[in-house]
Amino acid sequence: MVLVIGTGIAGLSAAVSLKKAGLRVKVITKKLTGGSTYIAKGGLAAAVGKDDSPEIHAKDTLIVGDGLCDEKAVHYVTKEAPRAVEVLESWGFKFADDLRLEGGHSRRRVLHKTDETGRDIYDFLMTKLKELEVPLLEDRVVSLKVSDEKVEGVIAERSGVVYDDKIVLATGGYAYLFKYTSNQPTNVGDGMAIAFKAGALLSAMEFVQFHPTVTSIDGEVFLLTETLRGEGAILVNSKGERFAFKYHEKGELAPRDVLSRAIYSELLKGERVYMDLTKIYDFERKFPVLNNFLKRHGLSQSSKIPVFPGAHFVDGGVRVNLRGETNVKGLYAIGEVSDTGLHGANRLASNSLAEALVFGVNLPSFIDKWEGLYVDDGDVIELGLRNGNKFSIEEIRKTNWENVGIIRNEERLEKAVFVYSSADTCSLDEEANAALVSLLTAIAANTRKESRGNHFREDFPQRDDRWKKRIYFKVK
Template sequence: MSHSPENVVVIGGGVAGLATALRLAPLPVTLVVAAPLGAEAATGWAQGGIAAAMGEDDRPDYHAIDTLKAGAGLSEALVARRIAAAAPSAIDWLVSIGTPFDRHANGSLALGLEAAHSRRRIVHAEGDGTGRVVLETLARAARACPTIHVIEGVRACELLADDAGEVRGVALRDREGRVTALNARAVVLATGGLGGLYASTTNPLGAVGSGLALAARAGAVLRDMEFVQFHPTAMAVGADPMPLATEALRGEGAKLFNERGERFMIEMPGQELAPRDVVARAIFAEIAAGRQVVLDARLKDVERRFPGVVALCRAHGLDPARQPIPVRPAAHYHMGGVAVNDAGRSSVPGLWACGEVASTGLHGANRLASNSLLEALAYADWIAADIAGSAAPSGAAMAAPATLRGPSPARAEIRLLMDAQVGVVREASTLGAAAQRLGELRERDGDDLSLIALLVAEAALTREESRGGHFRADFPTPAAMARHSETRLAETVADAVETRQVA
């Protein structure tokens, strides 16, 4: 099958992009991926699993309540309930296309426990290999689907809009620098997050907010850009990106210690299973005081239950069955993104967003563990239904722009700056300095990395409170009212950044 202007273009080959493409059948879809299908997607690195109320002692309402608690006042109740209710059917759909989830001897799903969940509800595959297994299953199904045309090795570099501002296609650049225009009846962004903007990250290094830049330059509203989740237990083994020691280890009894042998989490509510932002700040405080932190994961059957973690450790000269794992916080997930409605529509006609690139209202200020794959699966279905029920636009074909922005020459500087000044603990002086420098780089280079890093820094500077994943040392308590932030590029002043807080 070849591309036609009647195709829906989906940008991104992780769970969000693949699930959306499959759900759109029988509509024709062109799936655009920068790497070979299934490679370099953050989905494949997800060790935890998919949160779903599948146990006899569980209900979607309980799942929604846990989500709202973790979201620190900014998770939206209707969204949380809707997605939690959709979780069992999302799992059933994955099973129907061949996903081999882990099960007990009686055939029931084996359910794990992760931080801030009140029940065992983490559906997993091959122990800690859920993301990889789900991604392989979805990629296999997409390859076999006759209505999906996959274009690999190209990058989406600009959204193409008509005179009315409706997105009608996308400009693509291949490895040789050639640029082509791909016209479409609708465009879905499924490009993942921005952890690669940080020097310490568990994300693929290509996860630098490229979809956010596409949307922002097309005039879309971005929401809650300041909320970056730092995973507490990235392995401090000198790798870039950093391997992850899944939260499920702590769910099964792994403990945190400092170099003095002290369990510094023991007095905190939830201890090692406190919300991720709490654990991340506690570890950050130990490291800032000059004390190394380790995760003691010498658990029974650790090799059988967590083969992925064991393999990662051994690849870096560690044996987690015999010695603790050195850990530190690292940028892991972006709760903010392109603001979308309950059908995944952005504020720009013709443009939808799914997965980590989107801000649906589910995660609020602090994502509940293993809700991300679930959110992508649920919205993939709703986006597909919305596009299928929308009339295809008519009009002239779009042309590719004559010139396009190049890669960032200041990538290394930006990553170090974000780690040091827009990280786990923030304050006005360092945020202001970061924003100033990022603004200078953006003016000089006009690149996407400095733009998205600037949007995060500006939003963090504007939010003068501490909430969820955003902690301000100079404003350590939450404001009386929880408010979202909205950011967009101004139309009148050469792409000036406008950020405001809204009810």
């Protein structure tokens, strides 16, 4: 029996393919409508166009990853993505015929269904899961049961101990732990903390991607996708000034991290930043979901939409090999919770749904032949757990935003390390897990004395290739 934790694209695609391969599988999830897949918008990158190839997709991924991608992982995912798409389509999912272009991609390769493709995939896979009669439980996993360095089950809040010797963590990232975010409250780093406490290696925790254009109207958070800017949306500050060209020659089409810093810098000056959608042709047909969002709040295409950069995606996580295996026997990690090496220091847009699908659908080929993760690169930091101060999720979100956010420096990072070093990191609640992953993020960001990918240090603004290596964490 295999136990899959999480019902995003990673967990659902793994559960469906394991069941189809004849394995016994069950799924447990904290919240059925939680996770990022449920709200993901743009689409899934795969080299399926006539003018495209996995090699070109790999090259684009490596450029954005800024020297820290694991090349084997990049070539594996870009080669396997078209096949994973075929598998999904063979199950009955249908992508739209056109391919979209997104920032950082040199070809049209973003597959989509509507303008909420993550939700489309979620709905489809959830229906499949039910058709296949895979048992599904809504409960929060709080820890792994490990004996002799092998997993033997999990402990869940309401269900207690659930025994299984193959556990697939598909619990997503922790970008909700920043005051401004595009993520749902389920994504607070539970999976990474649980794995770390069980002895798994974590890596690349300093690389958190911020999305430049998130909005929140009457408390409803909405991500304004890159495609809008590709279709003509512009950014203006309170003075009506189109400021993006001051920061980058490509203006609103600058890379995500550059644009996030540009908007953040404007906000720090006391400006407000708005997206102006008026130049988008055929807006209502192209962006029906955004159009409905605006209507719900009494706004329209001609309204100026306030935007801010928000934490969006976590590049790092539980280090795995190309089979999704960790260094703890029987424990797999797939999707955003993992660090496969694909994203390196920065994620190419639409590569995360692709990565999660590849690792999900390929899992049955490996599940009966354990090899285990072996690493011989990078620096390993060992860290103990402690019983300490309790911080609420809101306190952690504020601390991370102010000290471990878009523009970092030693003073603020040390403050965050100091705060979290006093925190309770060994309890089983979300707060302790959130403090633990925040501590690892702050330590890694403080240790990495350079700027690379989405990790920007104003005190070390250049890339320094002495840091062209991963920072690992292991429990002491």
